[in-house]
Amino acid sequence: MSISSDAPTGPSSPKSSRKELPDVGNPAADKIFSGISLAAGILILVVLAAVAIFLVAQALPVFTADSEDLSQGSFLKYIYPLVIGTLIASAIALLLATPVGIGVALYISHYAPKKISQAVGYVIDLLAAIPSVIFGAWGASVLAPKIVPFYDWLATYFGFIPIFEGPASQTGKTILTAGIVLGIMILPIITAMCREIFVQTPLLQQEAALGLGATRWEMIRMTVFPFARTGIVSSVMLALGRALGETMAVTLVLASGPLTASLIKSGNQTFASEIALNFPEAYGIRMSELIAAGLVLFVITLVVNVIARMITSRYKEFSGAN
Amino acid sequence: MSKRIDVENLNVYYGDFLAVEDVNMTIDARSVTAFIGPSGCGKSTFLRTLNRMHEVIDGAYAKGKVLLDGEDLYGRGVDPVKVRSQIGMVFQRPNPFPTMSIRENVLAGVKLNNRKISKSDADELVESSLRGANLWNEVKDRLDKPGSGLSGGQQQRLCIARSIAVKPDVILMDEPCSALDPISTLAVEDLINELKEEYTVVIVTHNMQQAARVSDKTAFFNIAGTGKPGKLIEYAPTQEIFNNPKEKATEDYVSGRFG
Numbered sequence: 001m002s003i004s005s006d007a008p009t010g011p012s013s014p015k016s017s018r019k020e021l022p023d024v025g026n027p028a029a030d031k032i033f034s035g036i037s038l039a040a041g042i043l044i045l046v047v048l049a050a051v052a053i054f055l056v057a058q059a060l061p062v063f064t065a066d067s068e069d070l071s072q073g074s075f076l077k078y079i080y081p082l083v084i085g086t087l088i089a090s091a092i093a094l095l096l097a098t099p100v101g102i103g104v105a106l107y108i109s110h111y112a113p114k115k116i117s118q119a120v121g122y123v124i125d126l127l128a129a130i131p132s133v134i135f136g137a138w139g140a141s142v143l144a145p146k147i148v149p150f151y152d153w154l155a156t157y158f159g160f161i162p163i164f165e166g167p168a169s170q171t172g173k174t175i176l177t178a179g180i181v182l183g184i185m186i187l188p189i190i191t192a193m194c195r196e197i198f199v200q201t202p203l204l205q206q207e208a209a210l211g212l213g214a215t216r217w218e219m220i221r222m223t224v225f226p227f228a229r230t231g232i233v234s235s236v237m238l239a240l241g242r243a244l245g246e247t248m249a250v251t252l253v254l255a256s257g258p259l260t261a262s263l264i265k266s267g268n269q270t271f272a273s274e275i276a277l278n279f280p281e282a283y284g285i286r287m288s289e290l291i292a293a294g295l296v297l298f299v300i301t302l303v304v305n306v307i308a309r310m311i312t313s314r315y316k317e318f319s320g321a322n
Numbered sequence: 323m324s325k326r327i328d329v330e331n332l333n334v335y336y337g338d339f340l341a342v343e344d345v346n347m348t349i350d351a352r353s354v355t356a357f358i359g360p361s362g363c364g365k366s367t368f369l370r371t372l373n374r375m376h377e378v379i380d381g382a383y384a385k386g387k388v389l390l391d392g393e394d395l396y397g398r399g400v401d402p403v404k405v406r407s408q409i410g411m412v413f414q415r416p417n418p419f420p421t422m423s424i425r426e427n428v429l430a431g432v433k434l435n436n437r438k439i440s441k442s443d444a445d446e447l448v449e450s451s452l453r454g455a456n457l458w459n460e461v462k463d464r465l466d467k468p469g470s471g472l473s474g475g476q477q478q479r480l481c482i483a484r485s486i487a488v489k490p491d492v493i494l495m496d497e498p499c500s501a502l503d504p505i506s507t508l509a510v511e512d513l514i515n516e517l518k519e520e521y522t523v524v525i526v527t528h529n530m531q532q533a534a535r536v537s538d539k540t541a542f543f544n545i546a547g548t549g550k551p552g553k554l555i556e557y558a559p560t561q562e563i564f565n566n567p568k569e570k571a572t573e574d575y576v577s578g579r580f581g
Contacts, residue, residue, distance in 0.1 A: 114380070204417040208481070210378055212431035212488060213407025222430065226421035 052298070059292035061285060069285045078289065079296055081259035085175065085268040086297065089250065090243040092179025092263070093186055098236055100183075101190030108191075109198035110220060121195060128188035136252030139181035144172030144253060151176070151264040165262040173255035176263040178270075181249050186239035193235035197228040230312040237308040244301055247272035271297040324351040324522050325391040325408075325491035327372060332386035333551075334367050334376065342368045343551035345386075347541060354514060354523045356533035356560065359543035359575070364552025365526050368543070369494050372524065373409035374402040390491065407431070409492040410485030415501045416477030418469035418484070425465040427480055428452060431488040447487055455483035456513050475506020482513060486521070493517060495525040499532065511536050530576055534564050542572045 062075050072078035104124065108117040148170060155166030168174075201224045209219040225232075250273040257267035275290050282290055327349040334342040342364035349355045357365040370376040371384045374395060388395040395405050410431075418427045428448045432439055439447070448465065452458040457479040461472070469480050478498060485493055495514070499507040514536045517523050527533050533540050540563040542556045556563060556572045567573045574580055 202417075204413060204415055205419060207375065207378060207411075207413060208417040208419065208484075209430075211373070211375060211406055211411035211413070212434060212484065213403055214431075214434050215403050218434055222419060226419070229421075 055291060055295040055298055059288055059295045061288040062292045065285050065288075071286065071289060075289065075292060079293060082269055082271050082274055082293060083296065083300070084259060086244060086270040086272075086300070088263070088268065089175055089179045089182055089254075089270050090240055092176060093182035093243040094236060094240055096180060096183035097187045097190055097239060101187050101235075101239075102194055102232065104187075104191045105194035105198055106220065106224070108195050110216065110224070121192075124188050124191045124195075128192060132185060132246060132248045133252070135181055135185050136249035139177060139249060139253040140173065143181065144177050146172070147177060147180075148172045154264055162261045163263045165265070168264040169255070169266040171255060171266065173253060174264050174266055175254060175268040178250045178254040179263075181253050182243045182246055185246065185249060186243050189239045189242060190235045193238065194228065194232055197231035197235075198224055201227045233308050233312050237305060240304055241301055244297065244304070245272050246270075247276045251276050324520060326351045327492065327522065327524075328387075328389040328392075329372075330387040330389070332368070332371060332384060332388060334364065334371050334384045335382065336379070337381040339549075340551040341382075342371075342543075343553050345554045347554060347557050349522060349524060350539070351522050352518055352520070353538040354518045354525060354536050356537035356540045357524070357526045357543060358528075358530060358533050358540060359552070359555075360545065360580070361528075362548070362552070363543040363545040365541075365543045366496050367552070368554075369496055369524060369526050372492070372494055373406050373411055375406065375411060377402055403435075407434070407488055408490055409494060410488060410490035412478070412481050412485055412493065412495040412498045414497045416474055416481050418472075418477050418480050420468065420470040422469060423466045424452075424461050424469045424472070424480060427469040428483050428487050430484060451483040451487040452480075454486050454517075455479045456509060456516075457483055473506070475502050475509055478502060478506065478510055479513065482510070482517075486517070490521065492522040492524065495523065497526050497528060500528065507532070530564075534560060540564070542567075542569075542575060544571050544575070 062070070067073050070078060104120070108121050108124075112120060148168065151168035151172065151174070152166075154164045155168040158164040159166045205223040205227070206219055209222045210216075214222060250270050254268070254270070254273060255266035256269040256273060256277070259269075260267040271293055275294055278286070279290055329345050329347045329349075332342070332345045333340060345368060357369060359365050367376060367382075372388060372395075374384075376382040376384065384396065386396070390405075390408065394400070395409075418424075419430060422430060425444075425448050428451050429439070429444055432444075432447065449458060449462075452461060457476060460476060461480075469477065472480060478501075482493075482498075499510050502510065511532065514523055514525065518538075525533075525536065537560045539558065540560040541554055542563060543552050544555045545552045556567060556569045558568070563572060564576050567576065
């Protein structure tokens, strides 16, 4: 350090700042940013709470109403076919879309040549952007009529199983068709998320498996799947969220009706479709009933998410995060 | 158990780029052979061609012969998967499988290809492999804990235990100590000295002292400049490479004049 001369060295004399640390960055900006991100976090909770409060408040009259005012005599009687119908449609969608989605994601991330994988990935993203009403229209006008012979075949040969009991619907507008359309709709969600996670599997781990003499499939089972387990569950849950709440496609594809065990007869109904179909003409207690149905759907979605969290946290110790 | 490797006229390419040019060498069984040389000289690439791990990299391929006790690893119909189960590999960074326990990590290679192993055999193998890797005493009470909870040096020895559990003929090590502290490095070096009783060990290292300490023979690789292929400059007993090298480039490198 040189001895400072008396002559001023410039407008900002170094004398004053010499003893302190230089002013790097901007603490005010830091505070503002942390405030903004905190506000964003709180906003999500507020919205969630507001939705819950709205649903509960609007649904309350149903639970105190006289039984003759309700459409089915009791709310439980009204709600349980919807619960079952919604869960069946979503389950069919997940059963179809999960293995295919994971398979396509694996093909893109680990099997396809680079050029093809980019093209396929792009197409999958496009599929995700198609509005649900288009899927619904396609399902109702193309898929449903075409699939009738298959349902007839199922009814003939597997009719002894209650879920394939005939006679099959001759319009094809059944809960199974709705499930298939939902499956196609959620496929890109699962594929896109899984692909993102699969490609992040550490190369070093993949090489460790290959170096031990693993085939490519064994390498995927040893490293990619364990690494991606949490992500796969998340993607499936996100897809399930969409399937549970999907309105337009189901409304167009499904000829709704009372609860039946058979998947290939017309009948059954889902929450979202039930609400959408009846909401415009509902008032008073009927309106509350529909909103209460919405509340039940909301709770189901929450429960599904909690279960998913529990599944993924069970593997925390072995996640590699330690 | 331990086998000899003969490399004949091996050229390694990344696409159009010739990465390693015309290597000929014989690696003796039950010995430690070190590859040294400046970064980018192709020693790691060449090491990977010894168990066909270079094929994992897009566009990489090798021409020439690598004979394991006379059997060509690049022969027609030879399955790279089988090659890799005979020639194990330890990597630059410790890479135990994070979702597996210590015990499962050791058995990972053994359980491949749907092979079944009884519990008592598995217990025995876990103990002998971990003992072989000088790790048994440190982990015997926590075999069911995740392997990723160990220290870096322990993890690397776990990786070595994992490779010797499949009873390979050769163990390749690609800078196995580059991510370890000096004490862990010493533990791994001691282990390498023991491993050569039973295995053929080939090690790539940036650390010339390490090469001098652990190896019987040393190969020096060099590169004429960026974009030029790496070449094997000199291959001789370690003492000779470090004390009395024939090539000027080797002498410059081992005396610290470059690299």
